[in-house]
Amino acid sequence: MEIKVDESTCTGCSLCKNVCMYDAIDIVGKKAAINENCVFCGACIDICKFKSIEITGLSQGYKDFSQYKGVMVFIEQQPGSIADVSYELLSEGKKLADALGTELTGILLGYNLSQSYPEIFKYGTDRLYVIDNEIFENNLDDIYAKALVQVIHRFKPDIFLAGATGFGRTLIPKVAAIIKTGLTADCTSLAIDPEKKILLQTRPTFGGNVLATIITRNARPQMATVRPHVMEKKQIDVKPGEGGSNGKPDVDIAKHAESISLGGPDSNICKSGEDYNGRVEYIELDISNFKTKYKLIATEKETGQSINLTDYDVIVSGGRGIGGPENFGLLKELADALGGVVGASRAAVDSNWISYPHQVGQTGKTVNPKAYIACGISGAIQHLAGMQTSDIIIAINKDPDAPIFKVANYGIVGDLFEIIPKLIKRIKYGNNLIQN
Amino acid sequence: MIKIKIIVCIKQVPGTTEIKINPETNTLIREGIETVINAFDTYAIEEGVRLKERLLSNPETKEEVEVIAITMGPHQSESILREAISLGVDRAVLLSDRAFAGADTWATALTLQNAIKKFDDWRLVILGKQTLDGDTGQVGPELAQMFNIPFVGYASNILEINRTRMIVKRLMDDRYETFEIKLPAAISVGKEINIPRVPSLRGKLKAKNEQIPVWNKGELGLEDEKIGLSGSYTQVVKIFIPKTIHEVKMITGGPDEQAEELYGKLKELSIL
Ligand SMILES: Cc1cc2nc3c(=O)[nH]c(=O)nc-3n(C[C@H](O)[C@H](O)[C@H](O)COP(=O)(O)OP(=O)(O)OC[C@H]3O[C@@H](n4cnc5c(N)ncnc54)[C@H](O)[C@@H]3O)c2cc1C
Ligand SMILES: Cc1cc2nc3c(=O)[nH]c(=O)nc-3n(C[C@H](O)[C@H](O)[C@H](O)COP(=O)(O)OP(=O)(O)OC[C@H]3O[C@@H](n4cnc5c(N)ncnc54)[C@H](O)[C@@H]3O)c2cc1C
Ligand code: SF4
Ligand code: SF4
Numbered sequence: 234m235e236i237k238v239d240e241s242t243c244t245g246c247s248l249c250k251n252v253c254m255y256d257a258i259d260i261v262g263k264k265a266a267i268n269e270n271c272v273f274c275g276a277c278i279d280i281c282k283f284k285s286i287e288i289t290g291l292s293q294g295y296k297d298f299s300q301y302k303g304v305m306v307f308i309e310q311q312p313g314s315i316a317d318v319s320y321e322l323l324s325e326g327k328k329l330a331d332a333l334g335t336e337l338t339g340i341l342l343g344y345n346l347s348q349s350y351p352e353i354f355k356y357g358t359d360r361l362y363v364i365d366n367e368i369f370e371n372n373l374d375d376i377y378a379k380a381l382v383q384v385i386h387r388f389k390p391d392i393f394l395a396g397a398t399g400f401g402r403t404l405i406p407k408v409a410a411i412i413k414t415g416l417t418a419d420c421t422s423l424a425i426d427p428e429k430k431i432l433l434q435t436r437p438t439f440g441g442n443v444l445a446t447i448i449t450r451n452a453r454p455q456m457a458t459v460r461p462h463v464m465e466k467k468q469i470d471v472k473p474g475e476g477g478s479n480g481k482p483d484v485d486i487a488k489h490a491e492s493i494s495l496g497g498p499d500s501n502i503c504k505s506g507e508d509y510n511g512r513v514e515y516i517e518l519d520i521s522n523f524k525t526k527y528k529l530i531a532t533e534k535e536t537g538q539s540i541n542l543t544d545y546d547v548i549v550s551g552g553r554g555i556g557g558p559e560n561f562g563l564l565k566e567l568a569d570a571l572g573g574v575v576g577a578s579r580a581a582v583d584s585n586w587i588s589y590p591h592q593v594g595q596t597g598k599t600v601n602p603k604a605y606i607a608c609g610i611s612g613a614i615q616h617l618a619g620m621q622t623s624d625i626i627i628a629i630n631k632d633p634d635a636p637i638f639k640v641a642n643y644g645i646v647g648d649l650f651e652i653i654p655k656l657i658k659r660i661k662y663g664n665n666l667i668q669n
Numbered sequence: 670m671i672k673i674k675i676i677v678c679i680k681q682v683p684g685t686t687e688i689k690i691n692p693e694t695n696t697l698i699r700e701g702i703e704t705v706i707n708a709f710d711t712y713a714i715e716e717g718v719r720l721k722e723r724l725l726s727n728p729e730t731k732e733e734v735e736v737i738a739i740t741m742g743p744h745q746s747e748s749i750l751r752e753a754i755s756l757g758v759d760r761a762v763l764l765s766d767r768a769f770a771g772a773d774t775w776a777t778a779l780t781l782q783n784a785i786k787k788f789d790d791w792r793l794v795i796l797g798k799q800t801l802d803g804d805t806g807q808v809g810p811e812l813a814q815m816f817n818i819p820f821v822g823y824a825s826n827i828l829e830i831n832r833t834r835m836i837v838k839r840l841m842d843d844r845y846e847t848f849e850i851k852l853p854a855a856i857s858v859g860k861e862i863n864i865p866r867v868p869s870l871r872g873k874l875k876a877k878n879e880q881i882p883v884w885n886k887g888e889l890g891l892e893d894e895k896i897g898l899s900g901s902y903t904q905v906v907k908i909f910i911p912k913t914i915h916e917v918k919m920i921t922g923g924p925d926e927q928a929e930e931l932y933g934k935l936k937e938l939s940i941l
Contacts, residue, residue, distance in 0.1 A: 252908075254683045254802065256704070270743045273771030273898045276908040288898070374810075375819070399841040403822040406774070406807040410814035415773060415902030418805035433906075438804050439683070446907040526819040528849040530836065541843035547940060571940060589861050590840065595801070596708060596860055604940045625938055627931070628917075643934055644919045645927050655928035660941065666929040 236273060236288050238265045243285040249277035254439065274445075298391065301453040303336040304329050305390035307381065308353065308361075309401060310343040311372070317544075318396030318461040320356055325423060325464040326394055327357035329432070332425040335391065336360060340384050342377060344370040350513060357469040361513045362388070366520060372400055373525045378407040383518060385412055390454045392432050394423075397458035405458050414452035421463045421622070431455065440595050440618035461543050462601045463622070540574075540590035546603040547573025550593055550620070551581055554609015554630065554649060558586040563653055564608060570660045576600065576620075578610045594619035608649045612637025629653070672733045673724070673832060674791040677717040678781055678808070679710040679738055679753060681746035682801040706749045709797030711756070712858045714738065715865040717795050718757035720830060730831050735759045737788065741769055741780050747881055755868035755876035766885040771898025774803070778811035780896055783889040785816075792832060794855040798823055809857040819850040825861040 245263030257270035258277060265277075265285070278286045304326040309316040323339060330337040336359040346365050353361055362384060368376050385393060385408070395401045397419040409416035417434035421444075424433045432455040435446045449455040542548060549568040551561055561575060568575045576598075577591040593600055595615040605623035610616060612628070612635055620626070621640045628641035629649045638644045645652060659666055684703040706714075721734040738753035740746050741764040750761035764784050772780065785791060794813075799806035806822070813820030821837050828847070829836040837856060838847045868876075886896055893899055920930045935941040 269767060269770070270745060271770055273905075274908060275905045279907055279909070378814070399823065402806050403810050403820065406805075406810035407814040407820075409807075410775065410778065410811040413775075413902075415775065416805075416807060417903055418774075418803075418807055439802055440804075442910070444909055445905050446909075447903050448906050449902055450904050452902045526850060527821075529846060530849055531845075531847040533845050534843065544843070571935070604935075604938065625940070627934075638917050638919075641917045643931070644917045645931065646919065646921075647924055647927055651924040652928050652931070655924060656931055659928055659932045660935075666925040666932075 235290050236267050236271055236286065238267060239285045239287065240264050242283045243281075244283060246282075248280050248282070249286060252276045252280045296451060298453045301389045301391040303338055303388070303390050304333070304392045304394070305338045305340055305385075305388065305454070306358075307393070307395035307401070307405070308339045308341040309396050309398060310341060310346065311400075315352065316396055316398060316461075317466070318398060318401075318459070320352070320466045321461070321464040322394045322396060322459055323353070323356035323358055324467040325459070326392075327467075327469065329392060329423060329425055330357075330359075332427075333391070333430060338362060338388070338390065340364075340381070342369045342380055354512065355468045356466070359512070362516050363513055364516050364518055366518075368520055368523055368525075371529050373527050373529065374400070374404040374407060375527065376523050376525050377404050378411065379523055380518060380520075381408045382411045384516065385454060387516075393454040393456045395456075395458050397460045401458050405456065409456050412452075412454075412456075414454060414456055415447075415449035417447045417449070417457040420457045420459045423457065423459070432457070437622070440614065441599075441621055442614075442618075460599070460601070540588070542574055542576055542591065542593065542598045542600050542602075545572075545574040547571045547606070548576040548593070548600055548602045548604070548620075548623075549573055549606045549608065550576035550578065550610060551587070551608050552578035552610030552616075553580040553584070554611075555581060555586065556609075560650075561587055563650075563657075566657050567606070567653055567660075570657055571604075573602070573604075576605075578613075578616050607637050607641070608653065610637055611635045612640065671790050672735045674788050675717045675720060675734060675736045676785050676788065676791050676794045677710070677713050677736060677738045677753065677758060678794065678796045678812075679714065679740050679749055680707045680797070680800050681705070681740060681742050681749045682707045704745065704749075706752060707797050707800045709799060709857075709859050711865045712860055712862055713795040713797050714753050714756050714758060715863045716827070716858055718866075719863060720793070720827065721757075721759075724830065732832060737761065737791075739764060739781065739784055741765070741772070741777060741784075743770070744883075747883075750881050751876040751879065752868070754879050755872040756866065757869070757872060760879070761881050763881055763883045764885075764889070765883050766896070768886050768893055768897045768899075771901065771904075772896060773898075773901035773903040774805050774807035774811055775902055776896050776898075776900040778808050778815055779900065780889065780891065781808070781812055782815045783891055784884060785812075787884075787889075792852040792854075793830075793835075794853075796855065796857045798857040798859040806857070809855055813855040816853070816855070819848075819854040820856070821848055821850065821854070822857045824856040824858050827856075827862075 243264050247260050250258040255270045259266050306322045306326045308319040326337045338360045339358045340362045342364045395405045420434045420436045422435040434457045438445050549564045551564045564575050576593045577587045582592045595618040599619045601622040604625045605620050606627045608629045626641045627643045628637040629645045633646045681704045684705045717736040721736050724730050724732040724734050736758045738758045738761040796809040810820050823839045824837050825840045826838040836849050920927050
């Protein structure tokens with residue numbers, strides 16, 4: 234395998250040199266020359282107007298993947314509820330399945346699950362596979378990985394999607410490693426190539442400044458983790474007679490809950506059965522060799538308010554301009570009024586004004602809420618990396634040249650200590666601020 | 670007793686993500702070309718060195734530890750290995766071969782695995798939680814799976830450790846989880862685990878004089894079809910800049926007007 238420049242067409246325009254992030258191109262005697270720093274990222278190939286750069290010697294021996302069919306979504310279950318990203322993935326998976334003319338299936342692992350089914354069928358799921366067993370209670374990734382590998386081997390989906398949550402991003406790589414297939418991380422857009430019928434997986438890299446489209450070659454399923462809150466959650470009308478109207482089950486769930494909690498001598502075989510007009514299938518799995526390598530000693534919620542920033546539609550973030558820990562109370566008040574959560578820049582976290590789980594940015598959380606309100610944050614590139622894909626960005630900063638305004642949809646040049654209290658008052662008491 | 674080995678995996682990444690757009694050609698122009706240690710990997714280095722100090726000073730264990738840094742990359746990534754030595758790592762190995770280029774996370778993990786196998790009595794692999802460029806965070810769990818050893822990602826605190834087991838706490842989305850695991854194992858770390866030290870003078874000197882061995886595909890016993898782009902299941906087919914047809918609307922006036930208009934906007938956007 235080799236990357237080559239066709240010297241007969243190269244004009245030495247150095248576009249490729251400028252685009253290469255790895256300092257892998259030199260212009261020697263008006264021709265591009267690629268050195269050993271090249272990581273084959275493909276950026277230069279795309280940019281060259283003369284099609285002078287080519288990667289050769291890559292075996293294109295496409296294997297026959299015709300036995301792999303359908304789109305399967307891993308439905309992530311956190312104690313008590315289904316992660317929202319799972320519904321987003323079902324909605325997206327439905328589009329992909331339609332484009333390919335195949336089925337959308339869900340795989341749900343957990344313990345005592347039946348209450349979650351009705352919702353799952355609202356998003357176009359054709360079939361739901363369930364493995365309901367005590368061993369899945371603690372979300373231990375090695376147990377989950379073993380089970381998912383068996384499911385994938387059995388049903389051979391062409392595409393397998395999971396949420397890029399903390400759990401998904403440790404679990405799914407293990408599954409991919411066992412199956413021996415590719416995995417694209419943290420995608421923000423998925424599409425089917427209309428000709429080749431393969432999955433085009435697009436994801437932000439280099440701190441969100443560049444998008445890369447990735448394909449899975451020579452292996453199936455095509456696996457991707459998808460960033461939460463990016464795909465649109467879209468319910469689909471359930472046709473009457475097709476798995477219950479209004480998402481109500483046709484079959485009494487309690488009956489099944491009973492049949493699956495059967496313990497007894499062979500309790501390491503999950504019971505199988507069906508309901509929802511045959512659309513829920515309990516999978517029987519030999520779990521006798523499912524031993525975990527982890528001993529979970531303790532789980533504790535982060536103290537204070539819940540800190541999973543990505544769970545919120547509104548984030549009110551503060552930076553060095555907040556001035557001190559006590560002033561975060563002001564942001565909290567605004568966040569509460571908007572049903573949101575407080576975020577922070579690294580400068581605020583490093584000053585110990587607020588704890589690390591609140592940090593947004595390259596070395597903190599990547600968030601994409603409906604609204605991100607940045608208060609007293611300058612908008613350093615590392616901060617932008619974590620929030621620039623938010624739907625609406627509002628920036629309050631006293632410096633009109635602050636870079637945050639370059640990504641903001643609405644900007645206010647002013648003192649946050651004047652504006653925010655007024656805004657809170659306006660929300661709470663409803664009196665128009667502009668009298669006369 | 671034979672020295673325990675802790676392997677720290679580090680990656681060289683472009684020194685900046687600052688990318689400008691050339692308005693004429695609408696293409697990206699990268700700024701600055703220097704390369705650096707991936708930010709999270711500096712915490713991995715620090716944790717390795719701290720564990721060494723801790724195991725040695727613990728009267729119960731008095732365990733001798735050797736911390737070894739490895740990286741897979743072009744020859745110029747030798748510089749980050751020297752930097753790792755200046756920060757307290759005992760020795761380093763560069764995995765470099767033209768055929769490694771273009772590796773996806775799978776091929777990277779496999780190459781690292783074959784390198785780590787060559788050390789005897791390694792007990793722990795420490796990685797960064799993700800990189801600046803590829804930014805997948807997949808190499809750690811894939812590597813651990815290849816070895817079939819436990820992997821704890823996002824580790825925030827190592828509460829206990831000895832030759833055979835460790836207790837480690839990690840930060841998952843909204844909760845901390847504490848696990849006991851057997852060694853060998855792998856963990857990935859971010860900035861919550863420690864504050865990296867600055868290089869010592871002695872470290873700098875050692876870094877300058879150290880011979881850094883280079884292992885190629887032959888030494889790792891890897892065939893071409895398992896490594897680099899050829900051995901990769903994923904392939905980047907296109908890189909482009911997100912559309913930034915973006916205009917900011919400034920809300921002007923005095924604080925009262927600004928707050929009032931912002932209130933109106935929040936209503937209009939159904940945020941309120
Ligand atoms: C490897 C690396 C990783 C990093 N990762 C992150 C990351 O994950 N997240 C992150 O945020 N940063 C990160 N940083 C740090 C980043 O470069 C910046 O230093 C940081 O984001 C600055 O935070 P800030 O905007 O709060 O502070 P500053 O840049 O100091 O900005 C403060 C702003 O507040 C404004 N201001 C002050 N008073 C008021 C007032 N009364 N009313 C209104 N505005 C006011 C000022 O005009 C100024 O614009 C990283 C840096 C590096 C090198
Ligand atoms: C734009 C772009 C997008 C990409 N997207 C994907 C993708 O979606 N899926 C995919 O499989 N590959 C992808 N790759 C390839 C991927 O970047 C490489 O496989 C890379 O070698 C390792 O992956 P990472 O940078 O994501 O590392 P991560 O998994 O994020 O790194 C975690 C830790 O692993 C260790 N580590 C990583 N690389 C090395 C190394 N070379 N030497 C030593 N230790 C290391 C470090 O401790 C690091 O902190 C992409 C590459 C580019 C340029
Ligand atoms: S972009 Fe194409 S023509 Fe321009 S220097 Fe590079 S290879 Fe040559
Ligand atoms: S493929 Fe990527 S790394 Fe290689 S020369 Fe082109 S732009 Fe640079």
